[in-house]
Amino acid sequence: MQTQPRPQPAHPPRSHTSRLHAAIVRVKTPPPILASEVLREDLAPLEPGRSASRIWDVAFAGVYLAIGGALRFGFGLTAAEPRAGAVCLAAAAASCVTALVPFPYVWRACVGGLIGATLILLGFGAVGPLALLAGQPSPLWVEVCRVVAFCAIPATLLFRSHYRAYARGRVLLGIALITAIPFLFSAVLALVAGPLVAKLGAGLAITGVLCALAALASTPTITVSAWAAQALIAIAALDIGLRDLYLPTPAQAGPFAYALTGVTFFAAVVPMALGLFQILASVYAPKARLAVVSAASTPDEPPSTTGD
Helix, strand or coil: CCCCCCCCCCCCCCCHHHHHHHHHHHHHCCCCCCHHHHHHHHHCCCCCCCCCHHHHHHHHHHHHHHHHHHHHCCCCECCCCCCHHHHHHHHHHHHHHHHHCCCCHHHHHHHHHHHHHHHHHHHHCCCCCCHHHHCCCCCHHHHHHHHHHHHHHHHHHHHHHHCCCCHHHHHHHHHHHHHCHHHHHHHHHHHHHCCHHHHHHHHHHHHHHHHHHHHHCCCCCHHHHHHHHHHHHHHHHHHHHHHHHCCCCCCCECCCHHHHHHHHHHHHHHHHHHHHHHHHHHHHHHHHHHHHHHHHHCCCCCCCCCCC
């Protein structure tokens, strides 16, 4: 005896609205962020300093504005053309625009560094707030070497501090230290034959560069390397500012001319060093991340035991 199978009730057809809703949910729902991705970003970020870049730009704008105000009230260079204060105000405005415009990571690094480099180049031409770099007591080539050394070494120190397990970071730092040799030569000459205060500034600069050698170790301390990068530029700026103590006040300049030059030097070279660091990170970060994550995930070898 055969029986007919009982027909199953057909599912009601899905409306077009429900299908559209499901598609929208799939589009709007972002993929989950894996814990391993967060760990890799903490160990070796692909774009270090991205979130802080705008804060740096605003801070630089504030420093340029303060320097321009000091120049406006008669401190530093007062009669150079174009007015040093106007150049600082233009740099402050450019930094503010850089902070507001949504530049990509590398573009923001390049624009910030370009603002500082413009001030430096104007100074080498005896124009702007850094015009005293083209005067006495050191020749122009020494100041060029100062800028190169104290831009390259801090940038590579920052790179080294973020990607300690990446071997090429040590090579980059070594190249940066080689670029500092001409400046170190001139600093040694000042240490031997210069006035007492000039010897103090030269000694500090030499010590700062030599301390950067510690970052060539296989695993340098992150905090120490980062602080050393910032301190190096401050030492180079201090060496310039100390000239107020042993050099006469330049013509067409008010009090604290060299001190303001040192502060402006710091405010110009720091964004250059940060920009170079971020450019290096954008080039080498993918490979550096692999090296750092691989070194972090490799388990330590258990200590060998011997039988009794």
